Amino acid sequence: EAGVTQFPSHSVIEKGQTVTLRCxxxxxxxxxxxxxxxxxxxxxxxxxxxxxxxxxxxxMPNNRFLAERTGGTYSTLKVQPAELEDSGVYFCASSHxxxxxxxxxxxGTRLTVT
Amino acid sequence: DQQVKQNSPSLSxxxxxxxxxNCDYTNSMFDYFLWYKKYPAEGPTFLISISSIKxxxxxxxxxxxxxxxAKHLSLHIVPSQPGDSAVYFCAARMDSNxxxxxxxxxxxxxxx
Numbered sequence: 001e002a003g004v005t006q007f008p009s010h011s012v013i014e015k016g017q018t019v020t021l022r023c024x025x026x027x028x029x030x031x032x033x034x035x036x037x038x039x040x041x042x043x044x045x046x047x048x049x050x051x052x053x054x055x056x057x058x059x060m061p062n063n064r065f066l067a068e069r070t071g072g073t074y075s076t077l078k079v080q081p082a083e084l085e086d087s088g089v090y091f092c093a094s095s096h097x098x099x100x101x102x103x104x105x106x107x108g109t110r111l112t113v114t
Numbered sequence: 115d116q117q118v119k120q121n122s123p124s125l126s127x128x129x130x131x132x133x134x135x136n137c138d139y140t141n142s143m144f145d146y147f148l149w150y151k152k153y154p155a156e157g158p159t160f161l162i163s164i165s166s167i168k169x170x171x172x173x174x175x176x177x178x179x180x181x182x183x184a185k186h187l188s189l190h191i192v193p194s195q196p197g198d199s200a201v202y203f204c205a206a207r208m209d210s211n212x213x214x215x216x217x218x219x220x221x222x223x224x225x226x
Contacts, residue, residue: 004157031212042116043158043203045213056213091157100212101146105157 002026004106006092012112018080021109025074025094032075033095033103034067038088046090049075050097082113117141118206120217128225133191135220137204140185144206148214149178149189152201161202162189191222199224 005024013019025032034046046065047057051072060067064083069075079086089110093103119138127133137147145166150158164171164178164187171178177190191198201221205214 033213035214035216040218042118042218043205043214043216045215048212056211059213093157095212101148101163101207101214102160103214105150105159107155107157 004092004094004104006090006106006109008109009107010110010112012114013082014114015084016081018078019082019111021077021079021090021092021111023075023077023092023106025092026096026104028096029094029104030072030097031095031100031103032069033093034075034077035091035093035105036088037091037108038085043091046077079111082111084113087111087113115140116218117144118204118215118217120202120204120220122220123218124221124223126223126225127194129196130193133189133194133198133222133224135189135191135202135204135222137187137189137217138185139187139206141206141208141215142185143208144215145209146207147178147180147187148205148207149176150203150205152203152219158203194222194224196224196226198222 007022032049037043045059048055049069066078089108093105095103148163149161152158180187201219204217
């Protein structure tokens with residue numbers, strides 16, 4: 001069974017540019033989560049999808065961040081325009097509806113904004 | 115304000131000995147706790163969890179203890195092996211809320 005995959009693994013962009021991160025969850029997992037870890041600090045929740053619906057987006061920092069999950073499959077997280085403080089590692093996770101608390105993580109996308 | 119705290123950024127343990135990783139939390143509404151392990155350039159991997167109605171959960175070499183009155187949990191690894199060297203995260207959740215609240219992690223180094 002394939003795990004959670006994320007693309008790209010690393011992205012370097014300039015302040016003001018746009019970046020789109022992609023996450024493919026484990027097949028059959030209805031729950032999809034985005035998290036971010038900044039500079040060795042704690043991992044912070046961004047949002048949670050159940051299928052294609054946003055269940056909880058309380059962790060989204062501001063309206064420069066837009067997450068979508070078309071058809072309840074893969075998800076994208078767009079940052080537009082990027083700021084320096086957006087640098088960090090963005091993790092995607094998924095979980096099955098029967099065990100929603102056991103979240104399986106992707107390898108993360110390291111975003112560097114210069 | 116951090117609701118889940120891992121006060122030790124790193125811990126060094128001799129191979130074969132016990133590793134004890136600690137985690138404190140402030141929110142009494144948390145009802146489920148998880149430990150994740152993370153290797154460099156990889157995402158966190160689920161290790162073990164415990165519900166707030168229990169005080170201990172064991173899975174092979176890994177045991178998690180929960181002290182609700184002290185709002186403290188710990189992960190014991192016995193015996194420690196070189197492959198256990200990683201960053202360990204403590205995470206918590208509240209009932210009916212799927213988001214996880216994370217600690218900053220503790221880097222465990224197992225010395226041969």
